[in-house]
Each structure stands twice: as C-alpha cells, then as structure tokens.
Amino acid sequence: MRxxxxxxxxxxxxxxxxxxxxxxxxxxRAWLLxxxxxxxxxxxxxxxxxxxxxSLTKVMTTYLVAEALQNKTLxxxxxxxxxxxxxxxQGSRSFVPVNKGVSVDDLFKGMxxxxxxxxxxxxxEAIGGTEDQFAAMMNRSxxxxxxxxxxxxxxxxxxxxxxxxxxxxxxxMAKLAAALIRDHPETHALHAIKEYTYNGIRQxxxxxxxxxDPTVDGLKTGHSSAAGYCxxxxxxxGPRRLISVVLGTASEEARARDSLNLLNWxxxxxxxxxxxxxxxxxxQLRVFKGAQNAVGAGFAEDFVISIPRxxxxxxxxxxxxxxxxxxxxxxxxxxxxxxxxxxxxxWGEYPVVAQAEVPVAGIIGRLWDDIRLFFQ
Numbered sequence: 001m002r003x004x005x006x007x008x009x010x011x012x013x014x015x016x017x018x019x020x021x022x023x024x025x026x027x028x029r030a031w032l033l034x035x036x037x038x039x040x041x042x043x044x045x046x047x048x049x050x051x052x053x054x055s056l057t058k059v060m061t062t063y064l065v066a067e068a069l070q071n072k073t074l075x076x077x078x079x080x081x082x083x084x085x086x087x088x089x090q091g092s093r094s095f096v097p098v099n100k101g102v103s104v105d106d107l108f109k110g111m112x113x114x115x116x117x118x119x120x121x122x123x124x125e126a127i128g129g130t131e132d133q134f135a136a137m138m139n140r141s142x143x144x145x146x147x148x149x150x151x152x153x154x155x156x157x158x159x160x161x162x163x164x165x166x167x168x169x170x171x172x173m174a175k176l177a178a179a180l181i182r183d184h185p186e187t188h189a190l191h192a193i194k195e196y197t198y199n200g201i202r203q204x205x206x207x208x209x210x211x212x213d214p215t216v217d218g219l220k221t222g223h224s225s226a227a228g229y230c231x232x233x234x235x236x237x238g239p240r241r242l243i244s245v246v247l248g249t250a251s252e253e254a255r256a257r258d259s260l261n262l263l264n265w266x267x268x269x270x271x272x273x274x275x276x277x278x279x280x281x282x283x284q285l286r287v288f289k290g291a292q293n294a295v296g297a298g299f300a301e302d303f304v305i306s307i308p309r310x311x312x313x314x315x316x317x318x319x320x321x322x323x324x325x326x327x328x329x330x331x332x333x334x335x336x337x338x339x340x341x342x343x344x345x346x347w348g349e350y351p352v353v354a355q356a357e358v359p360v361a362g363i364i365g366r367l368w369d370d371i372r373l374f375f376q
Contacts, residue, residue, distance in 0.1 A: 021269040021309075026258040029228065029248030032170040033266050036178055036234070036241035037304040040348055041171070042266050050149055050167040051247050054222030055092065055115050056230050057157030057166070059176050060138045060150075061124060062112055066184035067141075068127050069104075076105040078126075085131075086121035091158040092206075094119040095199050106198055112187075113196040114203045115221065117156040124155035131155055145179050147172040162226040170245040177219050177232050177243050191218030208256040209233050213263070219243075221255070233259040239304065240272040270306035273315070278302045279355060283319055285335055287358050290327030296355035297321070297335050303350070307342060314343040319352060329358040 023033075023043040030046035041047065068074040079101030087098035094116025096102050102122065110119035121131055128134030131154055138152040150168040153159075159166065168176075181188045194211070195204045209216040215235040222230040228248035235242055244262040249255040276282060281296035297319065307315060321336035329335065336352040 021265065023269075024261040024265050026246065026262065027249050027254050028246035028258050030170045031244070031246045031258065031262065032174050033262050034174040034178065034243045034245075035266075035270075035306040036181065036243055037272075037302075038306065038348070038350065039175075039178065040306055041174075042242075042270060042306060043262075044170065047171040048149055048169050049247075050169055052157075052163060052166060052224060052227040053168040053173065053247070054157045054224040054227035054230055055117075056168065056173055056220050056222040056232055057152060057155070058111055058115065058120055059173070059180060059220050059232065060141065060152060061120050061134075061155045062108075062187060063176065063180050063184065064127060064134070064137060064141060065104075065108055065111075065123050066180070066187040069187075070184070074104050074126065076103065076108070078104045080104060080107060080122055080126045082118070082122045083125055086118050086125060089117040089121050089156065089158065090160070091117045091156070093117060094203075095201050096122065097199070109190060109193070109196050110198055112190045113193050113205050114198075115206060117158045120156040121154075142172070142176075145175060147175055150176075157222060157224070157227075159224070159226075164226075170247055173232055173245045173247075174243050177234060177245070180219075181234065181241070181243075188218055191220065192216075206252075207231065207233070208252065209235075209260060212256065212260060216263070223252075229255040231255040231259050233263060235263050235267075237267050238272070240267065240306070242266045266306075269309055271309050271312050272304050273307050273312050274302055274304045275315070275317070276303040281355060282338065282352060285321050285325055286323070287329060288324045288326050289361055290329065290358040291361050292356075292358050295325075295329055295335065295358050297352045298355050299350075300332060300353055305340070305348070307347075311342050315347075316341045316344075321352075327358045327360045329354050331355065331357045 030049045032044040032047045033042045082096045092115045094110030094114050107119040110116040124131045124134035142150045150172045153166040206221040215237045218234045219232040230247045233244045244259050246258045278301050281298050284294040285297050318339040332353050334351045335354045338350045340347040
C-alpha cells in the first residue's frame with residue numbers, strides 16, 4: 001500500500017519553537033483538558049489511570065436515557081413506577097415515592113440536576129428491565145463510543161464500599177462528555193440548571209462552577225470515599241468549548257478550584273483557529289475504478305483547532321492518503337489523515353473524509369484503471 005502525501009502551508013511564519021503557557025499545578029489525582037471541537041487533549045496528568053468515577057457514572061446513564069428519548073422507546077410524559085429497590089438506593093436522592101408513577105421528565109431532571117441515585121435506578125429499570133441489564137447496555141455503549149478503559153456495574157455510581165471493578169479514566173470521561181454534548185445538546189442543556197424542586201423539596205445543582213463562571217454550562221459532579229471529589233466541567237467562551245475532568249480531589253472546594261484553573265488556563269494559553277470550512281475541499285484525491293476519477297477531501301464540520309497563543313502563524317499540514325484509492329467510496333468515509341505541525345513540532349492527526357459518493361465505474365472504466373494500476 002502506497003501513501004500520497006500533499007504538503008500545505010496554512011499560515012506561513014518562522015519555525016521557532018512554540019509552547020503554550022505551563023499548565024497549572026492541580027491537586028487532583030488525575031485530570032485532563034480537552035478541546036471539544038477537535039478532540040485535542042491540551043494537557044493531562046494520569047489521563048488513563050483507572051479510578052472509581054462515583055456519580056460521574058450518571059453521564060453514561062444520561063446518554064442512554066437521551067438515546068431512548070430520541071428513539072422514542074421512552075417519552076418525557078411517560079410514568080415510571082418507582083421500585084422499592086430504586087427507592088431504597090442511598091446516597092444523593094431525588095426523594096421519589098415508592099410504588100408510584102413518576103414521569104420520565106421528573107426522574108431525568110432529578111438525576112441530572114440533583115444527582116439522584118433513586119432516579120438513576122428507576123430510569124435504568126425502565127430502559128433495561130433490571131439495573132444489571134442496564135449496566136450491560138452501558139458497557140456496550142462505552143465500547144461503541146471508544147471508551148477503552150471503562151467498566152460500569154450500575155447506573156448511579158453509588159456503592160456502600162469500594163468497587164474497584166467499576167472504573168473509568170479522565171480520558172474516557174472527557175470523551176463521554178463530548179459525545180453527550182455532540183449527540184444530545186438538548187440533554188446537555190439540563191446540566192446548566194442550578195436548582196430543581198420535586199415533591200416539595202428544592203435542591204441545588206452540586207456544580208459550584210455554575211455560580212462562579214457564567215460561561216460554564218455543565219456537566220457533572222461525583223463523590224465517594226473511594227473516588228474522592230470529582231468533576232466534569234465544560235465552558236463555552238465565544239466559538240470555543242473546553243471540557244475539563246478532575247478526579248480524586250480532597251474536597252468540593254478543590255475540585256471546583258482545579259476545574260476553574262484548568263478551564264481558565266486553556267482559554268488563556270490557546271487560540272482557536274479555523275483552518276477549514278465545513279465542506280471545503282482540502283484537496284482532490286485521485287480515485288481508481290470510479291464513475292468519477294477524483295473526490296474532494298475535507299471535513300464534515302468547520303475544522304477549528306486550538307493553537308498555542310502566539311503561534312497561529314506557524315501551522316503546517318500534510319494530507320496523507322492511502323493509494324490507490326478505489327471506488328466505491330461513500331460520502332463521509334475516511335480517505336486520508338491531516339497531520340498538523342506547530343513551529344515544526346507534531347501537533348495532531350485528524351481524519352479527512354470524502355465529500356461526495358463515488359460509485360463504481362462501468363466495466364470499461366474498471367478495465368482501463370486496472371491497466372493503469374498495473375503500470376504504476
């Protein structure tokens with residue numbers, strides 16, 4: 001297999017070494033900061049360390065509930081009878097009544113805003129039949145979303161003692177948060193609600209950053225004796241969204257402080273640069289045995305990337321495409337990889353997709369390309 005390498009000069013400039021400002025010193029046992037648009041990890045410490053996620057588990061439960069609503073296997077107005085098992089779940093609670101019908105909407109808000117363990121179990125049973133079956137669904141979704149270092153045993157993340165086989169990582173939690181924001185923005189919006197009243201009881205969102213920074217609009221807190229204090233936070237300032245994950249801090253104050261320091265550093269140390277527009281062809285790639293002999297290669301969405309502040313004139317790119325590129329080619333399928341450098345240093349690799357479908361050519365066209373390939 002050969003590779004076609006196309007060189008681009010995106011923003012010309014001197015090839016001096018460019019580094020972002022040093023990342024802050026944090027107290028968290030593991031942490032990560034991700035650029036939402038590109039998936040770049042801007043900084044991290046122990047991002048793949050497997051730790052108990054406590055109530056961060058509910059982000060996966062939230063994702064599956066949002067999918068069920070999208071697929072119409074659940075509706076917000078649907079009543080769910082709260083089982084005694086769900087009602088007896090300890091830890092943070094929404095105070096839903098046992099053996100009574102509670103709407104999916106109330107349960108969902110109780111889980112997302114109040115972090116109710118009882119609501120989490122009730123929703124899990126409504127979707128999976130049992131919480132164990134729902135946990136199996138969680139793990140299948142984790143594999144599909146590329147969470148390579150996560151394993152879920154229940155819907156809430158609550159255990160009476162340590163549960164070392166229920167784990168995730170800062171990297172996986174950031175990926176999961178990005179998937180929820182991308183696939184279910186209406187559900188993500190619930191995480192910005194500061195308080196919710198149910199059954200006459202008003203409770204506040206545990207994410208202190210919602211009060212500290214108006215650009216923060218989520219996402220989830222967690223705490224247990226085994227996990228420490230954890231927080232997935234996300235903020236959008238202008239066109240940019242960053243996602244931070246801190247795991248294993250010593251207090252509520254520490255997780256809020258670490259998260260805000262990390263977000264502020266990310267927005268200060270990096271500039272957002274749009275390199276390509278949605279639908280813009282980076283290049284036309286040669287296609288063999290197709291009804292067309294070339295296909296545009298680019299990105300399905302605007303390609304915005306974080307670059308160290310002061311280095312936006314030092315970006316270079318290579319488009320690497322496998323050759324020969326053979327039809328049929330589906331629109332949106334990967335046809336190459338864009339390799340970026342900043343000041344001559346590797347900065348990241350990103351999949352480039354076909355902008356149109358290329359069906360197979362007729363027999364004469366295929367035979368002609370067979371001959372051409374033979375002599376290449």
